[in-house]
Amino acid sequence: MSAAIPDLRGARVLVTGGLGFIGSALAARLARSGAEVAVIDALIPEHGGNRRNLDGSDGRIEIATADVRDEAALKRLAAGRDFLFNLAGQTCHMDSMADPWTDLDINARAQLSILEVCRRANPGVKIVFAGTRQVYGRPDSLPVGEDHPLRPVDVNGINKLAGERYHLLYNDVYGLRSCVLRLTNTYGPRMRVKDARQTFLGEWIRLALRGKTFEVWGGEQLRDFNYVDDVVDALLLAAGSVRANGRVYNLGGERAVPLAEVAALLIETAGAGAFKVAPFPEDRKSIDIGDYHADSTRIRSELGWSPRVSLREGLARTVEFFRERLEDYA
């Protein structure tokens, strides 16, 4: 039995990190579906939030510029919500090593605050938490299922693991219905292309569209990719499923793709740019996870999810979006 995307007309929804790449795509989709949407986003320059991401929402979405570390703001915004999509996070692996405390504050401490606020002010809310494949660390074998050992190789992975465990704990102990999606590389319109803080692919897109040459480290390394609309589908399916409560689900791309193949496809799609394969820089090698490809059997069978947008099609849509708006994002 597969779940279905819930009827969202009139649903009161809060999206943390809602001016970010995935958060804004979700918020816009929710608003189009008739939900009453608020987003909270701190617009931290190094993170994914960007006011332009909700341009055109025309007052249909309440936008609160506040930090998830701000409990008073959270309390006001979380009260009375039917759904909370918890997408606020620090995503950059390198930044988590340079400043582990900020990563801890956002990815662990603020998550506790969000859960405590909900437990006290709105225990009936349903929460979907955006986790990460980074919690697995270096895979023992591919594809990686949800029961793979958890051995994160950077501070970000450790703190994101704490964040997801808190969500499962509050589900199990307090009955605060929560579930976790472990995202893999997500790409699409509105992604961060200014640098590689969200994913290396963002940086590649900016450089390709500017006709520049970018470096691909290693080249043969395998990754899987999800187009943002497919991730939004998964978030909504999880929100609508009773079965998902207390569960962890991998998202995952249709196949594992060598990075050099992704780079070649991007350049073909953009009709510009070039890449060269270079060795992994020393400071990144120590926190690199090697090949990765998710086993997403669980979410496919339990929630009926599957990615619908191929890498080729998704890259075409993404390049199209940024072709016109690169200077707004770069």
Place this chain on the structure above:
Amino acid sequence: MSAAIPDLRGARVLVTGGLGFIGSALAARLARSGAEVAVIDALIPEHGGNRRNLDGSDGRIEIATADVRDEAALKRLAAGRDFLFNLAGQTCHMDSMADPWTDLDINARAQLSILEVCRRANPGVKIVFAGTRQVYGRPDSLPVGEDHPLRPVDVNGINKLAGERYHLLYNDVYGLRSCVLRLTNTYGPRMRVKDARQTFLGEWIRLALRGKTFEVWGGEQLRDFNYVDDVVDALLLAAGSVRANGRVYNLGGERAVPLAEVAALLIETAGAGAFKVAPFPEDRKSIDIGDYHADSTRIRSELGWSPRVSLREGLARTVEFFRERLEDYA
């Protein structure tokens, strides 16, 4: 090949949580072995630190009353040390649920500070971290080996997991030699008997010695126990082993013992007190882990450790200690 307890004469050693139950036993042992020992302890009333624990050390041990959250104090104390035994922690499962932030600050944030201080001020130090079997959550099967899935069932377990992962990460990424021991129920002289914040056994001992009746929840539940001197042995073996760097080791008792058997043995040993079996209180049941017994094969084979003090003998020594000093600790 088994490791050996290193020659500690002249070694400069820092013990965090060094006025606590295990920390003070370790510090005293180190001082007796000729090491130059400093301890740092915040003496937080709800934690295990107690000035009496190092009575009689006669100036041989430098005692700093400071919090591991205090980076300046840490920096001064960590500089120039050969070994750091990192035992400071919040141990109470219930307190971690009532105040998850303090648990996070001590068990995760302060651990990052300790590691950052060492990385910058003393990268040659060898660190042994006191972890906990709580990171496993409810065992899938017994005995529980180090590769058992990590599914902590309380905030304390989640934060202690982050703490141990930071230690392994700093070993792997920065070459800051660290290893983790996952302790099970430890008991012995100087344990906290004022309440059940360190282990239920402490409370039982106080009540038995006062001729009172204590409650044993469930009664058939299995636990394993280590006498404190055996834990000190393990900490020293880990410190002396190159092989231990970046490794996790379970400690574990010789056998799994039903709680009612432990209670009966305690009452026999104390010659006082009584117990009655009662059902698990609701608020504890939700964070209880069920039966637990560690598989300690790894530390036995790699470090040559084995517990030498039986539960009967250990309880006798513990009861003897507290018979004379109960009012100092209760």
